Amino acid sequence: MRILLVEDDKDAAAYLVRALREAGHVADHAADGELGQVMAGDGNYDVLVVDRMLPKLDGLSMIGRLRKNGLQTPALILSALGQVDDRVVGLRAGGDDYLPKPYAFTELLARIEALGRRPATAATETVYRVGDLELDRLAHSVKRGGKDIVLQAREFRLLEYLMRHAGQVVTRTMLLENVWDYHFDPQTNVIDVHVSRLRSKIDKGFDRPLLHTVRGAGYMIRDGAR
């Protein structure tokens, strides 16, 4: 994935570029908003990671200009301002995701990958499949190896989100945001409990677990054999 990082803090930028390259991505860096706009303008990148406060042209204005020019590259906004209204402002300005500082790199990486691989088809696909697990979005049914699995509504949405991002790391906050529509930190490991419940329903009694815990990051659903 080609990633453009627009960030004025040199140390943070160097660290992120290194870490993103280690994770197998191509990462470039722009130190201010104007340069960022120029570099992103050609549409050469899959994801933009934009700090909110930048010299010359602030992050939100930069994204606003790019959107006005018709650029659709997904943008993730990084900000030291992490409150509810800041997020709303950021997303209204054309950002696709919002991550308050300080953040864990795993969280950032997971979100970048979720943004960059956001497949246009997935939203319209009615049946998601991972290994022998099958989720029918219209019929609201889940089967594994042909056997019906009964899930509660929330569990269904949780699995649906995980399967839409099959093969990608999904963090706890991403789950809370997308499955429960909350953007706060629930203090306790509530998400873990929900996931372990779901896991007991879809993996228990099968040889090959599909729902994996990614240490220090979150969860991933994938067919282990692949």
Place this chain on the structure above:
Amino acid sequence: MTALGKLFRTTAFKLAAGLLAVFVVAAVLGLGYVVWQSGRVIQAQIASTVDAETSNLITRYDSSGFLGLLRDIEARARQPGSFLYLVTAPNGEPLIGNIGSLPPGIIDKTGSRETEYGPLNDQRSNASAHVKVSVLPNGFRLLVGRDLAERRRFAEVLAGQILGGLALVTLVGLAGGLVVARRVLVRLDEMTETSRTIMAGNLSRRLPMAGTGDEFDRLATATNQMLDRIGGLMVELRQVTDNVAHDLKTPLTRLRNRAEEALRTAKTEEEFRATLDQVIDESDDLIRTFNTMLLIARTESDTAVDIMAPVDAAELIESVAELYEPLAEDAEVELKVSAVAGARVRGNRELLGQALANLVDNALKYSTGDDGKGGPVEVAVEGERNVVRFIVADRGPGIPAEDRERALERFVRLESSRSRPGSGLGLSLANAVAIQHGGKLVLSDNRPGLRVTMELPRLTDNGAA
């Protein structure tokens, strides 16, 4: 700035001086009018006496003839303060009279007018008179007049007195202005001086009061109240800073110790990794605590009002309960949910959700006894005509009545809660959110346990909160 200069610069003095100026202008205009009018009246009076004297003399001519008239004039002219008389021949040659000289041509025109004249036996050159010239039936001319010196003297006296009076008024006015200004200045100087002392750091000083209840006292009262409030906030701030420092210092120390210990004792990469993982977890806890503190501060400064929308109370509490339900099950605590349908509040779903989540989280934590089992946690929404109550009640140790108020203060953590996991700021946050939404948070005894009630204004169907 000299003391006098300061006095002249005061608003009170400027005000007095301004009013005085307006008064003086008005007085000059008014009195000037009076003087002008009196002049006109005197003038008319002089004209009518001259007319009367003329017709008197003409009557005398009719009864006693020309010679009788001349004799009469001679007699009248000799009396002190008499009219001015002159009789001339038709060619203008003076016959008799008590006038020394006249400008040429005056005697030729009949009728009344003012003119200069030379008095008889008098060196005054600029004497003036009101005269009336008439033609006698024999063609001789008769001039009767009255000296105007009297009128002028009257006007001069009047003007002098008026000016004197005005000068007196001006002097008294200025002096009064200075006195008033000085009084005001003294009070203001006291206030300014006290304010400087306060600014210099002596926050316990208060503005002096005269006890008269005047506008200065009112200003002083308001300012003193403001100072009290600021003082209160300062104390609060110090307390908050202490609490924040404590809340952040403890985990930071733990973090540091852990890293230090790893450096000292860890041998294998495994061990280092394990420590680093722990360090990251601790940092996350710190960040979480910090975020909550920021959120409370932000909530109190009221910045999220613009993203408030109608929120369904039952839906909200059910979604929060649903989020925590598996956790409760794991903790073997029953989570009872009861919510009346249809009650709505105007609010920020995100903040309300977080506040309620904190309350439920706390309730679950405190309900869990040492044996791993605990009493049920009740979560409910009650709706009344004007209020919606969100209730979270547990069967834990509760909070003693005397500590309840303190528990809601921001960033205050009761000693007993410091040993528990989590940031322990849940109640402070819920309180801040409740207040921001125009409601309140009430802590009460659940016999046993803690019952937290968040009371918010109910949103009626027509949209009014």
